[in-house]
Amino acid sequence: xxxxxxxxxxxxxxxxxxxxxxxxxxxxxxxxxxxxxxxxxxxxxxxxxxxxxxxxxxxxxxxxxxxxxxxxxxxxxxxxxxxxxxxxxxxxxxxxxxxxxxxxxxxxxxxxxxxxxxxxxxxxxxxxxxxxxxxxxxxxxxxxxxxxxxxxxxxxxxxxxxxxxxxxxxxxxxxxxxxxxxxxxxxxxxxxxxxxxxxxxxxxxxxxxxxxxxxxxxxxxxxxxxxxxxxxxxxxxxxxxxxxxxxxxxxxxxxxxxxxxxxxxxxxxxxxxxxxxxxxxxxxxxxxxxxxxxxxxxxxxxxxxxxxxxxxxxxxxxxxxxxxxxxxxxxxxxxxxxxxxxxxxxxxxxxxxxxxxxxxxxxxxxxxxxxxxxxxxxxxxxxxxxxxxxxxxxxxxxxxxxxxxxxxxxxxxxxxxxxxxxxxxxxxxxxxxxxxxxxxxxxxxxxxxxxxxxxxxxxxxxxxxxxxxxxxxxxxxxxxxxxxxxxxxxxxxxxxxxxxxxxxxxxxxxxxxxxxxxxxxxxxxxxxxxxxxxxxxxxxxxxxxxxxxxxxxxxxxxxxxxxxxxxxxxxxxxxxxxxxxxxxxxxxxxxxxxxxxxxxx
Amino acid sequence: xxxxxxxxxxxxxxxxxxxxxxxxxxxxxxxxxxxxxxxxxxxxxxxxxxxxxxxxxxxxxxxxxxxxxxxxxxxxxxxxxxxxxxxxxxxxxxxxxxxxxxxxxxxxxxxxxxxxxxxxxxxxxxxxxxxxxxxxxxxxxxxxxxxxxxxxxxxxxxxxxxxxxxxxxxxxxxxxxxxxxxxxxxxxxxxxxxxxxxxxxxxxxxxxxxxxxxxxxxxxxxxxxxxxxxxxxxxxxxxxxxxxxxxxxxxxxxxxxxxxxxxxxxxxxxxxxxxxxxxxxxxxxxxxxxxxxxxxxxxxxxxxxxxxxxxxxxxxxxxxxxxxxxxx
Numbered sequence: 045x046x047x048x049x050x051x052x053x054x055x056x057x058x059x060x061x062x063x064x065x066x067x068x069x070x071x072x073x074x075x076x077x078x079x080x081x082x083x084x085x086x087x088x089x090x091x092x093x094x095x096x097x098x099x100x101x102x103x104x105x106x107x108x109x110x111x112x113x114x115x116x117x118x119x120x121x122x123x124x125x126x127x128x129x130x131x132x133x134x135x136x137x138x139x140x141x142x143x144x145x146x147x148x149x150x151x152x153x154x155x156x157x158x159x160x161x162x163x164x165x166x167x168x169x170x171x172x173x174x175x176x177x178x179x180x181x182x183x184x185x186x187x188x189x190x191x192x193x194x195x196x197x198x199x200x201x202x203x204x205x206x207x208x209x210x211x212x213x214x215x216x217x218x219x220x221x222x223x224x225x226x227x228x229x230x231x232x233x234x235x236x237x238x239x240x241x242x243x244x245x246x247x248x249x250x251x252x253x254x255x256x257x258x259x260x261x262x263x264x265x266x267x268x269x270x271x272x273x274x275x276x277x278x279x280x281x282x283x284x285x286x287x288x289x290x291x292x293x294x295x296x297x298x299x300x301x302x303x304x305x306x307x308x309x310x311x312x313x314x315x316x317x318x319x320x321x322x323x324x325x326x327x328x329x330x331x332x333x334x335x336x337x338x339x340x341x342x343x344x345x346x347x348x349x350x351x352x353x354x355x356x357x358x359x360x361x362x363x364x365x366x367x368x369x370x371x372x373x374x375x376x377x378x379x380x381x382x383x384x385x386x387x388x389x390x391x392x393x394x395x396x397x398x399x400x401x402x403x404x405x406x407x408x409x410x411x412x413x414x415x416x417x418x419x420x421x422x423x424x425x426x427x428x429x430x431x432x433x434x435x436x437x438x439x440x441x442x443x444x445x446x447x448x449x450x451x452x453x454x455x456x457x458x459x460x461x462x463x464x465x466x467x468x469x470x471x472x473x474x475x476x477x478x479x480x481x482x483x484x485x486x487x488x489x490x491x492x493x494x495x496x497x498x499x500x501x502x503x504x505x506x507x508x509x510x511x512x513x514x515x516x517x518x519x520x521x522x523x524x525x526x527x528x529x530x531x532x533x534x535x536x537x538x539x540x541x542x543x544x545x546x547x548x549x550x551x552x553x554x555x556x557x558x559x560x561x562x563x564x565x566x567x568x569x570x571x572x573x574x575x576x577x578x579x580x581x582x583x584x585x586x587x588x589x590x591x592x593x594x595x596x597x598x599x600x601x602x603x604x605x606x607x608x609x610x611x612x613x614x615x616x617x618x619x620x621x622x623x624x625x626x627x628x629x630x631x632x633x634x635x636x637x638x639x640x641x642x643x644x645x
Numbered sequence: 646x647x648x649x650x651x652x653x654x655x656x657x658x659x660x661x662x663x664x665x666x667x668x669x670x671x672x673x674x675x676x677x678x679x680x681x682x683x684x685x686x687x688x689x690x691x692x693x694x695x696x697x698x699x700x701x702x703x704x705x706x707x708x709x710x711x712x713x714x715x716x717x718x719x720x721x722x723x724x725x726x727x728x729x730x731x732x733x734x735x736x737x738x739x740x741x742x743x744x745x746x747x748x749x750x751x752x753x754x755x756x757x758x759x760x761x762x763x764x765x766x767x768x769x770x771x772x773x774x775x776x777x778x779x780x781x782x783x784x785x786x787x788x789x790x791x792x793x794x795x796x797x798x799x800x801x802x803x804x805x806x807x808x809x810x811x812x813x814x815x816x817x818x819x820x821x822x823x824x825x826x827x828x829x830x831x832x833x834x835x836x837x838x839x840x841x842x843x844x845x846x847x848x849x850x851x852x853x854x855x856x857x858x859x860x861x862x863x864x865x866x867x868x869x870x871x872x873x874x875x876x877x878x879x880x881x882x883x884x885x886x887x888x889x890x891x892x893x894x895x896x897x898x899x900x901x902x903x904x905x906x907x908x909x910x911x912x913x914x915x916x917x918x919x920x921x922x923x924x925x926x927x928x929x930x931x932x933x934x935x936x937x938x939x940x941x942x943x944x945x946x947x948x949x950x951x952x953x954x955x956x957x958x959x960x961x962x963x964x965x966x967x968x969x970x971x972x973x
Contacts, residue, residue: 131905135882137728138721141875144882148906229729 065368069361076357080350095299095315102319102330105260109245110322113222116171116240117209117323119160120224123236128152129177132185133228153177153186161188166244174239178202180232204232210324211240220245259314260330262321296320296327301334445502449493456490481557481608484521488514488553492546504641505545508535511574514549518556526560528569535576538584541641547615548586554608554615555588555633563592563631583621584639589632601625705930709786715742718754718762718785722877723897724957725791725809725922728753733957734789734924737808737941740949741787744940752785756854756877760801763788764927770797770853786933789924791897793855803928806938807921809897809954810961810968813855815839815913816894816902818884823891826914839914842891843867849889851877856893861916863893885909897922900960945969 123129132149140146157175164171176187182198197215206212206223214221224236245262300316313334318327460483467479491514495505515531522529540548556572564570572590579585601613601623612633616623621637709715717738721728726735735751742749754762761767762784768775773796793811794804817823823846826838840863847869850858854877858870871889873880881902884892893916894902902910926934944950951969954961962969 133729134727135878135905138723138878139728139876140878140882144875144879144886144888148882148885229727229731231729 065361065365069358069365072357072361073354076350076354080354083350095317098315098330098332099297099299099317099319102260102317102328105330106319106321106328109262109326109328110324112166112245113211113321113324113326115164116211116222116238117224119164119172120209120222120236120238123156123160123175123238124224124226126153126156128156129226129236130228132177133226133233137228150186154188157186157188166241169244170241171244172238173241176201176237177226178235178237180204180234185234201235201237203235206235211326260328262326262328302331304331442502446497449497449502453490453493453497456486456493460487460490480521484518484553484557485550487517487521488549489546491517492542492549496542501539504539504541507538507540507545507548507576508533510545510549511535511552511576514552515556515572515574518553518560522557522560525567528567529560529564529572530570531556531572531574533574533576535574536578538576538578538639539641540639544619544637544640547618551586551612551615551635552588554612558606558608559588559590559592559631563590563594565593568592579636581636582638583636586635586637587632589630591630595625595631599625705927706932706936709930709933710745710747712747714748714750715745715787716750716752716785717742718752718759718788719790720755720759721753722790723901725789725897726751732790733809733953734791736953737944737950738787738789738924740944741937741940745936754784754788759788759790759792760798760925763802763925766801768801770795773797773800775800783927786930787924787926787937791922792925793895794921794923795855798925801928802925803931803934804921804923804925805934806941807923807968808941808950809922809958810965811855811896811920811922812915813861813893813895813917813920814899815843815891815916816881816884816899816910817891817913818887819909819911821890821911823913825911828914832915832918835914836916836918839916840866842913845869846890847871849873849880849883849892851880851893855895855917855920856880858893861893863916881906881910896961896964897958900958900964903960 128149132146132153135145135149138145140149157177161170161172161175172188174187174189176189177185178198178201179185180202182202184192184198200214201221201223203223204225204227206225207227209222209224211220211222213219214223220240220242222238222240224238225232226234226236296318298318302314302316303311304314314331315334316329316331318329320327463479463483463486467476467483470476470479492505492510495510495513496502499505511533512535515533519526519529519531552574556574559572563572570590570592572588575585575587575589577585601609604610613623616635616637619635619637621635624634624636626632626634715738717735719726719732719734721732724733726732730751738751739749752762757769758767758781761778761781763786765781765783767778767781769778770776775797788802789808791809791811792798792804794807798804823842826835826842828835829838840861843863843866846867848858848863848867849871850856850863850873852872856877857872858864864870873883873888873892875883877898878901880892880894881898883889885906891913899910899912903912924937926937941950944953954969
């Protein structure tokens, strides 16, 4: 509970400290943002006002140029409507000749032209540098200039559609002219063309660019975009090093910022404004240096400055906040350390108490341990003694059992000897054979006990040694009749208890005896194979085969009358096994049974 | 110029055309060679003439209406036919075509051919008489471009009611020592005064027109007479350019020249009696003539004719204030 109160207090204190920092920081940032917004807004307004002023100036300029053009149009239209020009074409329509009537009609026109050129001046400069009346055939009827234009350029002046007196650039934009298509009685008769003084347009109307602070030029829409006409050919106003064709023109009423070199070739920011010239397709394009118009501190600089101030304040707030946070963390860690130290001291005291208890318990344990050791030693001594007694007893039992086996073997050998002796006394061959078989069977049993006697383990015998000795005995006992027969055995390391070893020995005895007697008639040589091993299914497989004449065809092992084979069948059942006699060439008996003892394999 | 495909209704016209040539030839020859012509030929010609006149009187206006177009023969001259599609006579004939309810067509011709194009007979003057030159195709229905009514012309064509005053004036350059006479109110005296000024000065006229000096006996006054080879319209410019000291100009030309070069020429005074200018019609189109005169009278009455005159000859009222009042 006390700890929870501490945590709450600490939390309140932490929040209290940081909230103040937060509040100050947010207030500072909001204040800076407000300043920023207001500054930006006022700067934008200032800039908009300046742009509006420039636009107004440009519009006024365009209006001046438009008025100038309108005056020129009026001049041309007045010329076209003049009686002097009409008289010429009237006279020509009447069929007057150039020798008389027509030539007389031209001087008044020329006088009118020269009068107009003399009269029309702008800032002391003549507005027109040349005026001509061109016949629709291309002949210059009246021309204030002595030199006639290049004949190749003459057709450009003849255009029956120029009835509005619109100012145009001709001769590859080298000439600024006011052409007027003259119609006499509804038919195109020729062209009135007035060449304007480009210096007026450039120096007087568009303004000088000597200061390099602004550039004003004239454009005309073209198929590929706005085509800049002046000041390329208005050399006096052209700003050297300035390439206006590289600038995309903004639309009417729009502005565009771009970078271009000034008079000194230094790159500057320029603001471009376009205004339409009234009553024509011309545009006034004015480019002013941004620096000269808005000063160095443009809105973006203000914006950047204020933004950087805001960032600095924000960084300060964050830094203070971070310091405060670290301080709080350190304080919290210190308190935590103190708390842990107190806990450790408490635990240390508790551990000392436990240690004392444990020391006393260890002393008691040591006494008990000594007692236990003594008891253990006594027990071990008693176990050793009892083990020795048991080993002696076991040895005695083994000796006794070995003696039993030995005596059984001796008895069975005696029986076998008796049967042998009896057979020697018997005249009947069948009886002799029966006796001999019986003797072999008894002997095979005796050999089993003998093997148990010499075996280390009185409960099992090694099957391979037993089969080896049994087969040797059988070959030897058959005498000359088995001289050409060879017995081969391949027996795995299998140990069988006497309960299973006995039937196995009798089965082997019966089958080998049977093979020696019947498989190799008339002294044939052959081979008898005994193979014992562990099958894939875990059972012990025993195969006795020969390469003799084989069993009679259609022999049924279950119904055969032979004692030996009946015995084999019975012993197999005793083993709990399975007998199989394949019908192959030669003879083969396959017996499979399970080992009674898992240690047999 | 084939104007239409003849039908049974056109028989009188065909007959007229068939009879036209012998009649004209005979009539022309008759004027000069009446002696020695067999009586029966004269009788036949007279009968044919009568027949033709009757047929023509019925067919001329109808034929034009049927054709649906009024063909106006004109020579660019002064402000009657300007050569550029307008002029007083052009406008008048356009209104006449409109009055008839048919289309207007202007056919340009020249002075030597104008009457032949109208009548099919090219003639030339011989005193107050005419001399047949050749048969030519008929190209127009009416000729109007300020044609002065002269006796020889009246033998080739028939003229409408007077449309414009004319007179032959003596004209000099502004800087000429010859000064205008002071009108006395007696035309004969004025003409005599003018003629007296011609002496010792070169004079220019134009042959075959009303400006031919011989028409007014001027060759007896001065031997420095030249006949201008160019267009009538070029005579005033030629004077201004110094080709001659004095020239004869008819009223329309002089008025036009005054409009254009008022400061360069001056009118000295008349050398002829007043004349009339009128539209010319073929003699075999009396109905068309009557219809035109009716139309002209109506235009004069409603003031539209005077308006037209003012438009093209504003100065004429200064010199002939009574002509249009009288004609209206």
